[in-house]
Amino acid sequence: MKKILLTGGGTAGHVTANLALIPSLVEAGFEIHYMGSYDGIEKKLIADFDIPYYGISTGKFRRYFDPKNFSDPFRVLKGYSQAKKIIKQIKPDVVFSKGGFVSVPVVRAAAKNKVPCIIHESDMTPGLANKLCAKVAAKICCTFPETVESLPKDKAILTGSPIRKELAEGSKEAGMKFCGFTTDKPVIMVVGGSQGSASVNEAVRSSLPKLLEKFNVVHLCGKDKIDNLLLTKEGYKQFEYVKAEMKDVFAMADIVISRAGANAICELLFLRKPNILIPLPTSQSRGDQILNANSFADQGFSIVIEEEYLDCDVLTNKVMELYDNRQTYIDAMSKSKINDPISTIMGLINEAAK
Numbered sequence: 001m002k003k004i005l006l007t008g009g010g011t012a013g014h015v016t017a018n019l020a021l022i023p024s025l026v027e028a029g030f031e032i033h034y035m036g037s038y039d040g041i042e043k044k045l046i047a048d049f050d051i052p053y054y055g056i057s058t059g060k061f062r063r064y065f066d067p068k069n070f071s072d073p074f075r076v077l078k079g080y081s082q083a084k085k086i087i088k089q090i091k092p093d094v095v096f097s098k099g100g101f102v103s104v105p106v107v108r109a110a111a112k113n114k115v116p117c118i119i120h121e122s123d124m125t126p127g128l129a130n131k132l133c134a135k136v137a138a139k140i141c142c143t144f145p146e147t148v149e150s151l152p153k154d155k156a157i158l159t160g161s162p163i164r165k166e167l168a169e170g171s172k173e174a175g176m177k178f179c180g181f182t183t184d185k186p187v188i189m190v191v192g193g194s195q196g197s198a199s200v201n202e203a204v205r206s207s208l209p210k211l212l213e214k215f216n217v218v219h220l221c222g223k224d225k226i227d228n229l230l231l232t233k234e235g236y237k238q239f240e241y242v243k244a245e246m247k248d249v250f251a252m253a254d255i256v257i258s259r260a261g262a263n264a265i266c267e268l269l270f271l272r273k274p275n276i277l278i279p280l281p282t283s284q285s286r287g288d289q290i291l292n293a294n295s296f297a298d299q300g301f302s303i304v305i306e307e308e309y310l311d312c313d314v315l316t317n318k319v320m321e322l323y324d325n326r327q328t329y330i331d332a333m334s335k336s337k338i339n340d341p342i343s344t345i346m347g348l349i350n351e352a353a354k
Contacts, residue, residue, distance in 0.1 A: 002353045003031045003090060005115075006051075007106040008098030009042030013263045017098045017120055020162035022049060024346050030353075033090055035083060036102045052090075056082040058102050076105055083109035093353040094118065096345075097137075099130045111136035116352040120345070121147060122161050122262030124291040139348050143262055143338070144295050159345050160338030161266040167247050168271060175252030178245050179237040181216045188319065189253035189273075190219040197259060199307055200278055201225055204257065206312045208236060211319060218249055255322050257315075260293035260304075269301060269336060274322050274329040276315075281307045300332030 004025060008014040018034070025032055036042035038055040046053055057078040083106045095110040095117040097103040107117050120141040121130050134140060134151070141159040142148050148156040176183060188211065192200045201221050204211075211217055212235045219238045221227075226238050242249055250271055258264055260279035268275045277296060279289035296302040303322050305314060322329070338344075 001029060001031045002094075003033065003092045004349065004353065005087065005090065005092040005095045005106070005110065006032065006034045006098075007036060007095065007103045008100050008120075009036040009040045009102035010100035012041055012045065013122065013261060014098045014100035014102070015042045015045045016164075016263055017122070017162040018096065019045060019049075020164045021096070021342060021345065022051075023165070024342050025349075028346065028350065030349075033092065035086065035106050040102060042102065054086050056086070056105065058105065079105035080109050084112060087113050087115060094349055096120070096349060097130075097133060098122075099127055099133075101129050104129050104132050107133040108136060118345070118348055118352055120159070120161070122266070123147075123288040124295055125286075125288060126151075138352055141345055141348070143266060144292070146291075146295055157344070157348065158338060159348075160269070160336075160341035161263055162341045162345060163267055163270040165342070167250060167267060170247030170249070170251030172248075172251045175218075175245070175248035175250075178248055179216070179218050179252070181218075181235070181237070181252070185214065185216045185235065186254040186323065187252050188215045188217045189249060189256045190217065190221070191256065191258045191264060192220065192222055197222065197278075198225070199310060200257070200259070201227075203278075203310050203312065203315050205230065207316050207319075208233065210312075210316045212236060215254075215319075215323075218253070220249075255319070255326060257319070260289040260296075262288075262292055265292060265296055265302070266341075269296075269333050269338070270341075272330050272333045274326040275301070276303045276305060276318050276322055278305050278307055278310060299336070301329060301336070 006018045008018055032051050034046045034051050035054045037058040057075045087110055092115055095115055097107050097119040110117050116138040118139045119130055119133050119137045122143050124144045124147050139157055140151055140155045141157055143161045148158050190204050216235045221238050223240050256273045256275040258275055260277040277293040279293040293304045297304045303318050
């Protein structure tokens with residue numbers, strides 16, 4: 001039986017692609033192992049699967065001053081030593097890394113042990129961890145065409161980001177029942193990320209008087225961001241977060257308003273959902289969401305509203321524009337070259353594990 005070592009963590013986005021691959025890896029007969037930090041989110045997320053987990057010492061790579069910058073390199077070196085020892089014990093045939101600072105000692109240790117490594121970059125511009133791993137990687141999977149052009153031709157592969165297949169198995173009827181909606185109006189789904197977005201929430205709620213004339217609105221507003229004054233608003237349903245029912249909510253949605261994290265927008269592409277993207281501004285991020293959103297707009301998949309221009313009128317007008325032209329966006333997404341990320345990545349994994 002061939003063995004694969006998965007790694008990646010620090011945030012949920014650095015784990016979800018690994019989770020999406022697990023069913024296909026099991027089907028292909030791989031023995032799966034996971035290596036991450038001692039107590040990071042990756043350990044919590046992988047706990048739902050019957051997969052051996054190995055925690056190692058990790059340190060974060062920062063582009064800004066922090067006192068921990070002096071101690072974290074030693075943690076990384078310790079993690080590198082631990083990873084080398086574990087890899088010699090389990091003897092994986094291939095490593096797949098989703099990135100994040102957790103992955104650096106794992107990938108570098110695997111390469112030192114001559115284990116082929118495949119890494120995945122979700123954003124248009126590689127994060128620092130993947131930059132540190134790229135030199136020793138056999139292949140670099142990318143979500144955006146622009147990323148492929150900036151990497152070595154013999155390594156970069158346009159794959160898209162692996163998406164859980166069950167997201168496409170939702171029921172529109174179940175979604176309607178879950179939200180208490182009737183079928184007389186189309187549905188807008190609003191997603192601001194697991195923590196929610198105050199600016200997106202405010203813009204959506206201020207637009208409700210106009211939006212609810214034509215649409216039902218389901219709003220995933222983030223933890224502790226429910227507006228109690230709108231709990232009984234007809235046609236408007238709020239949730240902090242949705243897990244098991246997410247596939248049904250997606251199936252029900254006619255259009256989506258979302259932040260522009262790479263995993264989130266790849267789900268919209270996979271499901272062919274016409275969308276408005278409101279990327280995080282550079283004041284709150286390194287600007288990767290802006291690049292992600294602009295790439296999707298250039299490919300005809302999305303409408304983009306920069307946060308500095310976001311208000312009730314702009315949002316309402318763009319919603320109407322998107323809905324009226326939704327088939328154009330569906331057609332563009334249907335022509336995407338990254339329609340089957342999991343099959344493409346599995347092909348690379350199988351080739352590397354020979």
